[in-house]
Amino acid sequence: MLPTLQVGPLALQLPGLIVLIGLWLGLTLAERQAGRCGIKGSDLYNLVFVALLSGIIGARLSFLLRYPQAFAASPFSLISLNPDLLEPFGGLAAALLGGLIYAQRKAMPFWSSLDALTPALAVLLLALGFAHLASGAAFGAPSELPWAIEMWGARRHPSQMYEILAAGFILALIWPGRGILQPNKAGIYFSGFVALSAGARLLLEGFRGDSSLLAAGLRSAQVGAWLLLAVSLLGSHWLKHQASSK
């Protein structure tokens, strides 16, 4: 666990740095895939840039709307670099909207664009696992298994390592040009990746020690992952059927 990296007087937030490196590596890999999906690499970069920028602005504005009194007492906080002042769901909605508008203006085909982005998403998932390992987040449930690790006052499942292994396995399956899953029919590559990721989350959430719970002790992330798995499997089937009928 190494949440910060001290470089002289500068304390770098290592989890954030890992995610940024993951994004850069992921985009580099996605650029190789873009050509196979009929998407220009530069369009893909711009799409991600627009989505990121919209996401950050949207996340800050959503946070402002949620806590206006705090900002009224301290207006300069609006331009603070503090990442804790971001509202994730508002940011995600703004990023999707920004990305969709850009893609529409550039007439980028929807499913092929998602296929082109898939390697970047897979690398991001892997980076997220390493970021969790660095910060100690997404920690495991207490366990007496021989490979349990000491974390937060107990021996626990090394859930971050499970996450990294699963993400690495998925990345190998979708690796551009080499993996067993390749973008032959528009959208199936992306929906296959979503199904694999949802399946991994469904499985691994059961070993987590920080799950938020629904009624009867069900883990909300597992329920969400199950629904996503169902949608992506149905989606794959529908896309396959659409492609065959053409």
Place this chain on the structure above:
Amino acid sequence: MERIPTKTWILLSTAFLLAGAVWTYLSRVDPGIVSAGNIPAPRQGFQAPDFSVTDSNGQLVRLSDLRGRPVLLNIWASWCAPCRAEMPAMQRLYQDYQQRGFEILAVNLTTQDTPEKALAFANELGLTFPILFDSEGEAARLYQVQSLPSSFFIDEQGIIRDVVIGGPMAEALLRIRAEQLFSGSEQERP
């Protein structure tokens, strides 16, 4: 995936979904068990590790003595620029919330600083919250401090509700977290 016959595909999908539903059911946990809250660890949702430090008069101050009051534990040093930058906002927060029982423990990492420098800085800024000295490095060790400042928002039950590593913290964030400690509402936390 494209080469799998439709019938096999539907069967496989159904099997995956059924297995997923069974696993979701088997891995449910008892909502009444909140193990993290009983374990002392410097992490959100866990019991704040107890420690004792000294104030400027040499009096011992224990974190557990403040149980029943929301606390901002801020570990800092006078040579740390972000620590210095966030202190004025913390002072304004203290002025606004002290009457409601809010406490700020500004624990100076004295193993890497001196009480004289820490107090001179506090006087310069007119800080009125307690400046405490972690001479043995106990608080820093228990809270696994790797960089400064490190801040822990602790609720009335002694549970850590948020951790902010690095700084300076924006004043809006300080105010929101303080309000959340009073409201005790997990759902309010983004």
